[in-house]
Amino acid sequence: MQQEWTGEGLIFKVGRFREIDCWVRFFSPTFGLTTAMAFGGSRSRRRFCGCLDALNSVLFKVRFFPAKGCCTLEEATLLRMFPRLRQDAARTGLAANCLSFLQALRITPEEAPVVYALLMETLEVLDQAENVSPVFLQLFRARICFDHGYAPELETCAVCGREQPEQTGKRLTLALDKGRICCARCVPGAGRNLEIGPETQVILGSLSTSRPGQWVLIPMSAATRGEIFQVVDGYVRHHLGLRWSHGRFVAA
Ligand SMILES: [Zn+2]
Structure with a gap:
């Protein structure tokens, strides 16, 4: 059974194979990362409008072949590019x-x-x-x-449970594996611990x-x-x- 899908995606990478064909890896909000063959992708301006380039946002028309576990790019239209x-x-x-x-x-x-x-x-x-x-x-x-x-949970100490508002300006210990902070009075558990200041606490917290x-x-x-x-x-x-x-x- 064939299935068709039309939707937007961002091109991650384009690779050529044979003379005029290419494969296109793109990320769409519907499927995540997908790789599709674009037969004639290097030549056909009518079907692909010259828009098959990395970092282009494109409206794709894709045909899926579930039995073969592959898909082909039928058409593509440029939605936007990022010149810089x-x-x-x-x-x-x-x-x-x-x-x-x-x-x-x-x-x-x-x-x-x-x-x-x-x-x-x-x-x-x-x-x-x-x-x-x-x-x-x-x-x-x-x-x-x-x-x-x-x-991470950055507002209360994992050991004593006291709130640690960033306004106090105190340095805290962040336990990476637990994603919890530990106040200056308590002893953090074993594992990888990093000291963070109030500015880091605010930025990560927001x-x-x-x-x-x-x-x-x-x-x-x-x-x-x-x-x-x-x-x-x-x-x-x-x-x-x-x-x-x-x-x-x-x-x-
Ligand atoms: Zn504590």
Whole structure:
């Protein structure tokens, strides 16, 4: 039985095979990551409008062949592109890093709509924002991690249960494996623990409800940036089982 689907997606990668054909890996809010063959994809402007390029948002018409476990791209129309992500090598690198992270994660179709919306907003920021600090990518990864059910509990001490409002300005210990904080009076349990300051507590605490357009504007000290790098790297490694190695995310 054949099935057809028409919907939007973002192209992650295009590869050529044979003279005029190509394969297209794209991420859609309906299926997550999909790879489809585009026969004539390198030539047919009538069916593909010359829009089969990485980082283009495209309206796809796809035909599925469930018995064969494959699908073909029938038509594609450009919805939007991100010019700066194409021209500015530094921004291309930041965008590629986001895509690499999502590819390594194996997003399910159930998770795909939320992740897709976040990805599109993130690319919009990378395309438009005047300045983007590398810590922005850490916030993107942290948000994906939190949305996967690993949002840390940053308001009460895991040992004594006392509330730890960030206004007190005290440093806390974050237990990476439990995703819980421990106040200065209590002794944290065994496992990987990281010290965080109030600024980091506020930023991580607001991440689940804020959007990429806000993250890029957050002022933060160098010390906080360092803490966020450590926390997010540790979190992604411990909870999602991934680490960055030689230009891509691999199993930790
Ligand atoms: Zn305590």
